[in-house]
Each structure stands twice: as C-alpha cells, then as structure tokens.
Amino acid sequence: MQNSRQILHSFSYFYRNRPLRLVGVFILTLLLGLNQGISIVMLIPLLSMLDKSSPASSHNQVADWMKGIGEKWNISFSLEFILICFVILLLIIALLGYLKSKWQSEYEQQFIHTLRSRLFRKIVLSDWQHLTGKSRHTHIQILSSEIPKLSVYYFALMNLITSLILIGANIALSFLVSVKFTFLVLLVGGICFLILKKFILRSLSLGGLNIGIFRQMSKQIDDFWTMVKQAKVHNAEAFYYQKYSEMNARMFSLQQKQNKNRALSQFVFTITGIIGLVVIIYTGYRVDSMPLTSIFVLILLFGRLFPLFTSCNNYLDMMATNLQSVNLVIATDNELEDKFFGELSVPPANGLSGNIRFEDITFAYRSGTPVFEKMRLEIPNCAITGIIGQSGKGKTTLLDLLTGLLQPTEGVILVGENQLQKDESANWRQHVGYLTQDVCFVDGTIRENLVWDTPYKVTDAQIMEMLSKVNALDIVLREKEGLSAKITNFQYHFSGGERQRLALARILLRFPKLLLLDEATSALDKKTEGHIMHCLSVLKKEITIVFVTHRESLMPYFDQIIDLDALVVKSVKSIN
Known part of the structure; x- marks a missing residue:
C-alpha cells in the first residue's frame, strides 16, 4: 500500500511538469491502442469472407455487425475494400506511434533537464548552515546518478500506463469476439501478477541497497584523491584499492541478484502464459466448439495481450528498482527552499x-x-x-x-x-x-x-x-x-x-x-x-x-x- 502511494505521488510529481503535454501523450496512447485493436478485429470479417466453407451461422457477431453497416450505407465489403481500410489503419497506427514516441521523449528529456537545473540552483542557494549540515556526496550522487535513474523510472512509469491503456483497449475489443475467453485471459494475467509480487518487492529492496553502495563507492574514490599524495608517500595504495575492491565486489553481487531476480520473474511469467494459451485454445476448440476464425483472432489478441502483461511486469520491476532513487530526489527537492538568483547590486x-x-x-x-x-x-x-x-x-x-x-x-x-x-x-x-x-x-x-x-x-x-x-x-x-x-x-x-x-x-x-x-x-x-x-x-x-x-x-x-x-x-x- 505504501509503495502504491509512492508511485502515485511520483506520478503527480511528473504531472506538475507540462501537464498538457503529458495528457497529450496519454491521448495519443489511447488512440494508438484503439487503432491497434480495431486493426486486429477487422481480420474477423476478412477471414470470414475467405472461409467459404464456414456456414453463415458460425460467423462472428463482428462480421455480422459490419455486414449490417454495409447494407445500411450501401457499402460493399469486398476483399479489396477491407484490405484498403486495413492498410489505412496501419498507417494511422504508424503515425500515432511516431508522434507518441516523439512527444514522450521530448517530455522526458525536458523534465530531467529542468529538474537538474532546479535542484542544483536550490543547492547552491541553500543557507550556509543547511548546506554544510548535509553530506556533499549525497548531493553529488543525486545530481550525477540518481536523477538519470529518474529518467529510467519515468520511462517505465509512462510505458506501464501505456501498456495498461493498450490492455484496456484490446480487452474491450476482445469482448466482441468472446466474453468468456477474455475473462480467461484476464484470469491468467492476474495469476501471473500474484505469483510475481514477491519478485517486485525484492527489486524494491535491492534498489534501495544500490543507492547506499554507490554512495560509499563514490566517497572512497573522493577520499583517495583527497589523500593521494600521502597514500603515495606511505605506499598505502593497497589500502585504498582493498576498500574499493570490497565495495566493488558488493556492487557486483548486488547487480547479479538484480539480474537474476529480473530474469527469473520473466521466466515464470512466460511459462504461466504458455500454459494459459494452451488451455484457451484447447477449451475453445474442444469444449466451446468455436469457429477456427474466432480461435485465430483470439490467438492474435492473446499474442498482443500477453506481451503487454509481460511488459507491465518488466516496467514494474524497473520502477521498483529505481523507486528509492526517485524518493530520494523528490525528498531532496521538497526539502530545499526554491530560491532564485536576484539582481545583485554593488552598494556605494x-x-x-x-x-x-x-x-x-x-x-x-x-x-x-x-x-x-x-x-x-x-x-x-x-x-x-x-x-x-x-x-x-x-x-x-x-x-x-x-x-x-x-x-x-x-x-x-x-x-x-x-x-x-x-x-x-x-x-x-x-x-x-x-x-x-x-x-x-x-x-x-x-x-x-x-x-x-x-x-x-x-x-x-x-x-x-x-x-x-x-x-x-x-x-x-x-x-x-x-x-x-x-x-x-x-x-x-x-x-x-x-x-x-x-x-x-x-x-x-x-x-x-x-x-x-x-x-x-x-x-x-x-x-x-x-x-x-x-x-x-x-x-x-x-x-x-x-x-x-x-x-x-x-x-x-x-x-x-x-x-x-x-x-x-x-x-x-x-x-x-
């Protein structure tokens, strides 16, 4: 619950920066999801037309609905007409994808640039007592390594929201094909997330450890350069190397744990998805006697939904890994008073x-x-x-x-x-x-x-x-x-x-x-x-x-x- 509040707080932190551009990205994402879903659903009447052996009673309701629209507006849904519409939809999808990628990238880079400038201005204009009461290595770490992690977190957060929007759009369209099997797909996805919850929590814990180890490594490097002459005179290079080597080994071990945790979660998710797909196909064909065209479209929809679920898992892992860094940056930003450089005069x-x-x-x-x-x-x-x-x-x-x-x-x-x-x-x-x-x-x-x-x-x-x-x-x-x-x-x-x-x-x-x-x-x-x-x-x-x-x-x-x-x-x- 606390982590959920932190994620919501971080989203509001992003939203304060150019909210109209952020809303624009979401609208483009929604349109992109709807068009991608419609392009797949349009395969149903196309496949129905090609499957001449299939009786009319087995046609999907989407095909019947489109046929009714054609009769009302005197439109002939020929193979050529459907293919032209399909190509137009794909072109629209490509254009929306380009605009979304461009707007999101511009927003992300502008946000990081503005944040860096604002935080450094706050630091340099801090009161002397406040500034000297803080570790300089903390501020160096925030400006050099933690703010870039905010970019990774932002990328994951925006793409998580994007994936959820696309999942919602595809689910809405998949209900037109089969309600029961759409619920079955959602059940498989829900089970996957419940299984992988412990992996997300572990990523959160390992991300917090990463901050502390990186800060100690930075301080050891700074300590060496501060004492480099004395270290050389006293032949004490091995002392500094040993301390750094130990910390470097801890960092290596931590990164190995993070990689293993991420890879294992993806493996479990993939295995669960494969089992779920087999169950859906078998049930649809043997139990529910669905036509092959509908089963094919269901497989396509599952082929789109499951990667989206997998992406959500990856993005959640990225967010959990970097959430402590985000909290550190936000806490520092909120702690420092926002001052501006005034016009300095030279008194007489x-x-x-x-x-x-x-x-x-x-x-x-x-x-x-x-x-x-x-x-x-x-x-x-x-x-x-x-x-x-x-x-x-x-x-x-x-x-x-x-x-x-x-x-x-x-x-x-x-x-x-x-x-x-x-x-x-x-x-x-x-x-x-x-x-x-x-x-x-x-x-x-x-x-x-x-x-x-x-x-x-x-x-x-x-x-x-x-x-x-x-x-x-x-x-x-x-x-x-x-x-x-x-x-x-x-x-x-x-x-x-x-x-x-x-x-x-x-x-x-x-x-x-x-x-x-x-x-x-x-x-x-x-x-x-x-x-x-x-x-x-x-x-x-x-x-x-x-x-x-x-x-x-x-x-x-x-x-x-x-x-x-x-x-x-x-x-x-x-x-x-």
Whole structure:
C-alpha cells in the first residue's frame, strides 16, 4: 500500500511538469491502442469472407455487425475494400506511434533537464548552515546518478500506463469476439501478477541497497584523491584499492541478484502464459466448439495481450528498482527552499564606512551550545584587526557572522550606523573578500581563476598589477601562455605558497571594502609573508582587514588584536 502511494505521488510529481503535454501523450496512447485493436478485429470479417466453407451461422457477431453497416450505407465489403481500410489503419497506427514516441521523449528529456537545473540552483542557494549540515556526496550522487535513474523510472512509469491503456483497449475489443475467453485471459494475467509480487518487492529492496553502495563507492574514490599524495608517500595504495575492491565486489553481487531476480520473474511469467494459451485454445476448440476464425483472432489478441502483461511486469520491476532513487530526489527537492538568483547590486562604497560593531551577539549551532554569548566588540574601519584564540573558540565563526553566512541568534551587527540584515547580506558580500587557508581553483585559464568571482570588469593590466603587489607575477610569467595558460589539477600545478599568493590576488581583484583572511599566510615563507603583510598595511588605508592567525610574527602588523580566549581587545602600534 505504501509503495502504491509512492508511485502515485511520483506520478503527480511528473504531472506538475507540462501537464498538457503529458495528457497529450496519454491521448495519443489511447488512440494508438484503439487503432491497434480495431486493426486486429477487422481480420474477423476478412477471414470470414475467405472461409467459404464456414456456414453463415458460425460467423462472428463482428462480421455480422459490419455486414449490417454495409447494407445500411450501401457499402460493399469486398476483399479489396477491407484490405484498403486495413492498410489505412496501419498507417494511422504508424503515425500515432511516431508522434507518441516523439512527444514522450521530448517530455522526458525536458523534465530531467529542468529538474537538474532546479535542484542544483536550490543547492547552491541553500543557507550556509543547511548546506554544510548535509553530506556533499549525497548531493553529488543525486545530481550525477540518481536523477538519470529518474529518467529510467519515468520511462517505465509512462510505458506501464501505456501498456495498461493498450490492455484496456484490446480487452474491450476482445469482448466482441468472446466474453468468456477474455475473462480467461484476464484470469491468467492476474495469476501471473500474484505469483510475481514477491519478485517486485525484492527489486524494491535491492534498489534501495544500490543507492547506499554507490554512495560509499563514490566517497572512497573522493577520499583517495583527497589523500593521494600521502597514500603515495606511505605506499598505502593497497589500502585504498582493498576498500574499493570490497565495495566493488558488493556492487557486483548486488547487480547479479538484480539480474537474476529480473530474469527469473520473466521466466515464470512466460511459462504461466504458455500454459494459459494452451488451455484457451484447447477449451475453445474442444469444449466451446468455436469457429477456427474466432480461435485465430483470439490467438492474435492473446499474442498482443500477453506481451503487454509481460511488459507491465518488466516496467514494474524497473520502477521498483529505481523507486528509492526517485524518493530520494523528490525528498531532496521538497526539502530545499526554491530560491532564485536576484539582481545583485554593488552598494556605494561610502555606504560601508564606519566601524563594525557586535552588539550583544549570541550565536549557537544546532548542537545548542553557544559559541558566543552576549558578545560585544568593535572592529575599526580602515585598520588591521587580528583574531587569535585556541581552536574551537569561534574564530572562523566570527568571520562567517561578518560575511552574513551565519545569522546571530540574538543581538545585531552594525556597519557604521546600518544594521547588517539577512535579506541584504548578498549585496553586503559584494564588498567582502574572504580568503581561507585551503584555496581552490577550477579547471580553466589562470585569468578565469583570478576574476570569476569579481563583480567588476577587470583588465589584464589590472590583473598583472595586482599579481605584482602580492609577489605572484613570476608565477604567471613563467607560463608560456601567460594568463591564458590552462590549469588542471591545480594542487599539483602550483606549490602551496603559489596557490596562496594567487588566491590573495583573486580576492583583492574584487576590490573589497572588508577583507577577511583565515590563516591566509600559513603556506608562505617569512620573506613572502612579510612582503604581503607590507602590501596589506598599505591597502588598509582604504580597506578594513580582519586577520585570523596563530602566527606571533604577524602581531606587529595588527592595529588591534581580539583574543577570543578571554574576549579581550588589545590595541597595538600599527605599521605605517
């Protein structure tokens, strides 16, 4: 019962997307089924005409009905006329089949495309706390492997409904040939489905296991690439291979079980159908003394109905196998708030002037333990403020509050006289530059990596000037193609210090009014660190800088130090 509700819910999920096109597909399917059935029923008068030895009393009621229509409208049902009608029906069937296939394929591909885009937009626009509270591998799996399974499920669902419509149309027409034997065919089909119910339930269970194993395999691959250098240095490749090999063996075993379950269900269905067909033919000929023409048409109808029953079984198996994937996608889609990219403005710089003040700020993560409680502090404008403290004291949390990624549980954050509001945080971040200890680059040119997140148009001359300021110009000049040089696997293309300097140049090319640095010089040597700190000391005339660090060598560069261990603010002599 629960699985039936899930299938109905999934259908309504599809129906919300372009319902008129979906209704159009069903109408075409119904017309296709009716025409296919009529084309077979038309064989009855054709066979009756050819069977001259058969007495008139043995003619089927369909033939008599068509003969009556011919007499009423003065139409002669000759062999030529029936064959022409038969060909026209087949042409109509071919055309309807083409349109149905075209419309259904377009609907399916458009639905998957729209769903991918909507889900990824929801993920990237999720609140920071919600996003970091979820496994990235789950989201990667949904976008890469589970959504395509939705396409398989949709194909099975649409074709199941198609098969049911065709079964209904053929059954309605087969009643015109023989009521009792139509019920007998339905009885055979019903028995088959009752026998195969356990196979469908097993497919449902195996499909759920498939999701979990695939996620673990993806995580193991990601773990290897994260630790690849250490694995190589420590000769630990066998450890990662063994873990992946074990999971791969589990996946192989699971797929074998799925294939065996599917093949066995088809075998049982086929055997049951063969037995049912033999019983129908024997009963019709020996017991009911039906004419050969009617028996032949019954065999044709059974030959159409039984494959439809078999198809229904296959489609149900496909749906059961992928139902857990569909539920996972739908649950994720319903869980995430549907947001849209708004027009981001770059506020006038003079609107950001003034000190940043934390007024009675309390903040706690979902664990409930407050990181800050009634905290009051002030960050002076156009100065360098250092943030120090032991791990777990909230240094990075403080920066996240400044960016607006996190919202205080209580209290307000003021920039000058303006309160930092949640709905204005996106525009506020247009003037914020944030550099973490772990920097990343995308596959692309050096130029693309330096300007992809700036809200301004930046020239090559400005890029080269900024690279010179942070002592990173030589990194670009050594490349044969300069700024157009392609970067792949950035962590092996540049050293740690080079990545840090390039990342700092990228942040400064945003021309921020607030610069947040989280252990930003940890990968630099003392000489390069001194060069960059001197550069920041010059930039502080126009920028408010907040620097999280454990390095005591940086203390002389700070105008103010906030010690989160004791929530003490210390003023120190600044470097001019």
